[in-house]
Amino acid sequence: MPTTPRARARAQTMEDIVRIGRDHLATDGAAALSLRAVARDLGVVSSAVYRYVRSRDELLTLLVIDGYTALGDAVDAALADAPDDPREQLLVLARTVRAWALAEPARYGLLFGTPVPGYDAPVEQTTAPGTRVILAMQRLFARAHERGQLTAPDPLPVVSAPLTGSFAAIRGEFDLDLPDWLIVRGVTLWASLFGLVSGDVFDMYGPETFADRDELFELQLGALLDMLGFRT
Known part of the structure; x- marks a missing residue:
């Protein structure tokens, strides 16, 4: 202070x-x-x-950091009150991201929408706040795997040596015990979640396509968790 x-x-x-x-x-x-x-x-x-x-770019950077921090704080606060179960915690995380995005569409759009022409966010300032939610998800994936809650694919996917190296770097950087197949599924869940949220925030569905978007989102979350490998 x-x-x-x-x-x-x-x-x-x-x-x-x-x-x-x-x-x-x-x-x-x-x-x-x-x-x-x-x-x-x-x-x-x-x-x-x-x-x-x-400069304007410096102001944009301040707003990007502010937005990522607000989203990360909202997720951390929600997870602190969530049950000690990775599946339930992933549901809480996803719902929190969507709720924050719908309440803050302009800030969400700055973070995950169309890039601002002529602006490149400085990675040395924005990577740490920008990966908070992703890291929280990865830790929940690892916890679910450690507890035996996930079913591995059979057969396991074949991953090339260069991509295996990328996965190893992620494990090392964040000290995570994640097999390659779970990193693939985890990245798929992460990208899908923000795609679903963007569909709502930017009204990609159209105003009258679905009678209940909340219900649709819950059904989509269930499908994503099934894809991740949670045992039913």
Whole structure:
């Protein structure tokens, strides 16, 4: 926590800039973000904002980190109250991601929607917050496997040496005990989950195609968990 008045004032200004940036993201979209507009709402001249945020891209990065952090915090809080069962925890995680995305469509769109033209998120700043939910899922996959809750495919899929190396790097980086087949299925579940959520957030289904999207989502989750290998 900032300890001096100047540090506290700077931290508060940064919080205000991110908050105002979120408001503009929701009303104007990521591509239209403007530091000049943020300065106007902050009540300062535009040159003053550049002492805190040097460019539109830097503001976008702050908003990306803010969004990933908010989503990760929501998932962590939900999992802390979930039953000690990997299958139930995966359901809680998936429902939480969807609920957050529907409540925060602009922030979700910045993270998982159409890339902002001319902007590349700096990996050194965004990878850690951006992989929190993915890592939480991987740990739940590993826990389910350790408890014998998953059925392996028979026969096991044949994985090439280069891809096996990629899987080994993932296991080493995150200290996970995941066989190759479960990494394949886990990545499939992860990509499918965010595809389903994007379908809802961006209204890809159309307004009248399905009578109950909540029910549809639950049925889709059940199918994904069956695919992962949970014993029935």
